[in-house]
Amino acid sequence: MATRTLKRIFxxxxxxxxxxxxxxxxxxxxxxxxxxxxxxxxxxxPVNTSNKLTYTTEYKSLSGFTxxxxxxxxxxxxxxNKITPFGKYDLRVRAELQDQVSxxxxxxxxxxxxxxxxxxxxxxxxxRRGEIEVQITDPLMRLNDFQELYRPVQYVISYWREGDVHxxxxxSDQSHVILSATLAAHVKYCVQVHIYSHVINMTxxxxxxxxxxxxxxxxxxxxxxxxVMLGSFVVxxxxxxxxxxxxxxxxxxxxxxxxxxxxxxxxxxPSLLPPLSQMDQFxxxxxxxxxxxSIVLETPQTPLLDGGLHCTHPLQEEExxxxxxxEWETGGGGDGGDRALCSLGEMEMEPCLPL
Numbered sequence: 001m002a003t004r005t006l007k008r009i010f011x012x013x014x015x016x017x018x019x020x021x022x023x024x025x026x027x028x029x030x031x032x033x034x035x036x037x038x039x040x041x042x043x044x045x046p047v048n049t050s051n052k053l054t055y056t057t058e059y060k061s062l063s064g065f066t067x068x069x070x071x072x073x074x075x076x077x078x079x080x081n082k083i084t085p086f087g088k089y090d091l092r093v094r095a096e097l098q099d100q101v102s103x104x105x106x107x108x109x110x111x112x113x114x115x116x117x118x119x120x121x122x123x124x125x126x127x128r129r130g131e132i133e134v135q136i137t138d139p140l141m142r143l144n145d146f147q148e149l150y151r152p153v154q155y156v157i158s159y160w161r162e163g164d165v166h167x168x169x170x171x172s173d174q175s176h177v178i179l180s181a182t183l184a185a186h187v188k189y190c191v192q193v194h195i196y197s198h199v200i201n202m203t204x205x206x207x208x209x210x211x212x213x214x215x216x217x218x219x220x221x222x223x224x225x226x227x228v229m230l231g232s233f234v235v236x237x238x239x240x241x242x243x244x245x246x247x248x249x250x251x252x253x254x255x256x257x258x259x260x261x262x263x264x265x266x267x268x269x270p271s272l273l274p275p276l277s278q279m280d281q282f283x284x285x286x287x288x289x290x291x292x293x294s295i296v297l298e299t300p301q302t303p304l305l306d307g308g309l310h311c312t313h314p315l316q317e318e319e320x321x322x323x324x325x326x327e328w329e330t331g332g333g334g335d336g337g338d339r340a341l342c343s344l345g346e347m348e349m350e351p352c353l354p355l
Contacts, residue, residue, distance in 0.1 A: 025049060026102040027075070027095050034116040037143035038080045041091045045075060046102065053095050059083070060090035071096065085113050085143045113149065118204035121155075123193050125210050130217030131180040132159070136193055138175070139204065150197040162188040162211055185216040 027043035034040070041057055057069040057077035069077035083089055092106035122137035136155050138146040147153070157177055160167040170177065183189065190211040195204040 024095055024097055024100040024102040026105045027055065027093055030093060030105040030107060032091060032107050032110050032115075034110070034112060036119055036139055037085055037112060037116055037141045037149070038078070039083055039089070039110070039112060039116075040076055040078050040080075041093060041107070042076045043093055043105070046095055049095070050097060053097050055093055055095055057091070057093045060092075061087075065090075065092070080142055083112060083143075085149060087112060112143075114200055114202075118150075118195065118197075118202060120205040120207040121193055121195055123191060123207045123210050125191055125212040127212055127215045130183060130185055130215060131178050132183060132189060132191070132212060132214060134177040134179060134191055134193065136175040136177070138195070150195075150199055150202075152198050154196045154198070155193060156196055157191060157193050159189055159191045162190050183214050185214055188213045 025046035025048075028046055030041070030043040032039070033042055043055070045051075045053060054071045054073055055069065055075070055077075056067065056071060057079070058065040058067050059079050059082060060066075061082075066082070068079050068082055077093070079089075079091065088109055088111045090106055090108045091110065092104045094104045095102040119139045121139055124135040124137075126133045126135070134157055140146070141149060143149075152173065155172050155175060155177065157170045157172065157179070158167045159170070159179055168182075170179065179189075179191075188211055190209045192206055192209040194206040197203075
């Protein structure tokens, strides 16, 4: 009897506690959000409840449910660090208010690789020589690398003239794509890209459309390149010759102004002539200066004749001593006036013949 009484009391207590626990309403609109291999559980607060509610979140692995977020006031829980890209998980959450708790709200069988959303790739445009280069950057994954998870992938590029509804499409396995066909120069084109994965048959979000004005086709032909190269060689050669010519004439000028050979010292003696300013005072009629000039014709002296006679040149007359005897002139033949002075001493004189 006592055993039955205790059993009834225990059952009443258990059912009574269950009634208390179930009194709090569970979270509303529980959902899973996954992008780029991230995993979050989101929910809304229960209707007509206090703002002091807290929440506990758990995820289920092979070993059972494991608590991730405990007694938090936020209405989301990030489970990314607890999972792997290839797993399948159950997530659940409940509300708590002091001693009261709500029922669990569960979301089952979520496969991260198959069900996660892939964000749009980044796109960068450049134009050169009438072509548009599209550089695509893969989305950044929170778990592993994008190519390791989803390759092989295909990049789908849509492009069109700005304002045109007709779009062209190009597919490529490479993240660097060049658009060149049917592109007009100086026309603005818009580009939009998304990624398709063959592994899971999934398409990423589309990127924002980027627009750029296409450049002109400025490809230079071979003969133009050769002409430019030839012109550059001519300019360089002329510049080199001009450089050496300037250097050569500069050296010659320096040697002329500053010669290595030194002039003799007497070249630096000041001139004895008066300065030009004083010489200007003597300007006028020039004065002729005359001096007597004597021309002396020297003749050989004749030897003494027999009898003590000798002849002297007329110009030697002054040199004869006055004590000599008589002096006379003798005329010569017909050559017009050769003369000689003859002197006779104690010996007898004879006429003197012209020399």
